[in-house]
Amino acid sequence: MHDQLVTGTVSPLTNESLPSCEPPYDNGRLPLVLLYSIVLVIGFPANLLTVYLTWLQVRRKNVLGIYLWSLSVCDLTYLFTLPLWAYYVSHNHQWPWSSTVCKLTGYIFFNNMYISIFLLCCVSCDRYVAVVYTVESRGLRRQRIAVLIALCIVLLVAIGHIPVFTMREGNATEGDRRCFEPSQDSVVIGFNYSRFVVGFLIPLLLLLVTNHGIMSNVRRSTGLRREQKARVCWLAVAVVVLFLICFAPYHVILLARAVMVNFHQTTDGTCHFMTTLYTPYTISLGLSTVNSAINPILYVLSSDNIRKELSRGLAQVCNRAQLRSRYDNSQNKIQPTKNSSEVNAAAETETNKDHQGPDRLGF
Template identity: 30%
Template sequence: METFTLDTLSTTDYYYDDSIPLPNHSSFGQPSDPSDSSQGGWVILLVVNVVILLLGVFGNGVVIWIAGLKMKKTVNTTWYLSLAISDFIFCACLPFNIISMVTKEWILGLFMCKFTSFVMFLNMFSSIFLLVVISVDRYVLVVFPVWAQNQRTVRRASVVVVLAWAISVVLSIPSTVFRQVTTDGTTKCFNDYPYRNRHIIVAVSRFVSGFVLPLFIIIFCYSVIILRLRTNRMTRSSKPFRVLTALIAMFFISWLPYHVFIILESGASDQTSLTVIHEGLKISATLASANSCMNPFLYSFMGKDFKQKCWNSFLSTIENAFDEEERSSRSRRTSFSQADSKVHTNV
């Protein structure tokens, strides 16, 4: 079990030439025995995946429509548009997982086995890299306002987004190399690592590059931003920061359990431990996938008076959240530029 959701279709399907034998085949989300509790858990996971699919496709589709078509293209809308596209692609691929859960085997062939795994990791890496980019962008706005005012353009933001996606593609390639399809009573899409060490290296490298390093960068940027803003007291609204904070917190809360179980699994050597870990992986994988449908609703709840406007103003609250983000960015650039000018004048 090496990816989330679609890549967890076979939670115990590993084979090491020099290590433990192939455990019992067990597809993600479906029960390994006919007990009522297992059936109940399978049904819950199936329903949750359907809900994530519907909310994710609708919510991210709305964000793409607003940020891509209705609003003026800015640096901020470029960041959030790309983030919404990443989540939309992930959610659009969930039907393949649902089909496999219903049929209780992989019927889509080797290409789709590899492709769905690739898409899942592409979503993970692109999401966290974009959140890092947004955090660094906020850092630059606060620490280097004059430079940001002159150099922060939509074209350069687009180049940064392309680079983030390119790196995400490269880091997602291992998920295609080790995915295979086998038939042993039923057809399975599984991870075929030739050696246990290879499995451990892949799991740890993904944890470091897709979780630990981004977390440190984001913490550093936020620490500097908070100290600078408290010192200068030049921010008019904290709402854009609350939006970004909520997005980052949601990502790390959603993904931390998954990474922990993945690392534990790569080092497990007995069937009892694997069984417990795989149960945790089923839940943590679903939690990770749920992250992709939550962002649009975070935008909305951070907009003005969402609770009073509710459904009729769902679109306008998302647009207001983006508008306030842009106004806040312009305000910070102007405020810090004026402050720097005063300092130079006094000198």
């Protein structure tokens, strides 16, 4: 689940056999499996819920809902690959399935990682435009444009990762089956440079600029309460911090490995460097999956309208549960009770309030 399907045993620098250049596959295995499991347990139900809640916002013509719904679907797809990676890591990095399954799983994994990153940028940019250019953005923030942008992101990232299916797979020894382990291939190293710049550095700068602009504008605002300002500023800071925690370690290690292979002159030194970085590299890749579990909480549940949708839904569930409990008790006591339809109507009247317009402050 890394850069190329199988770790080579021949150095591209000297063409010498490197039988001793074996990554420490056992190191970090337990924490990585635990990390994947925790992310899956938290992220799967959270994203299922937010896919539904954001779809309600899409139907109500909320522009930001397009990006949030796309992000939830992306993260949900991303999470489906985690059981395979957890099994692979727990079995000493031995891939038990076919080469096609390996390539397809890696393709989905990396596609959704970068689609998620670019959608996070779209969310921040949309919020920035809505907050800083409130009046001017009324004609620009349209659902049709948001749908087109989301589709373009998915298409471009999908096309950019097609080379995954053309990568050569080969085993170092008979029965040694690896899937997307680090490689020193020059094509892969060049690809890592572009991933660092396009997939991490540019999005990071975009997030810094847009969220700083949101914070500055909100602090100057005189029409917002102190708690509203605090919530917006907290969200802006949390967006950047989460991005750095989840994606910075992985992409920094990608860059360090690419630089090392390009400029180091000794095979032994390169091998030692690669094996030393292997465990931090696998942990950092696992850390990138945390983003898919936190996104529903950080972005979706910070939306006023979506919180209201969730509150209404929970209130209806609680009312129905109380109604059923009262009905059962009344039956046991053989006492007359209200007609269930009347109670349902009263519960609906109590919990269903008129939907307010688009979220304030762009979310």
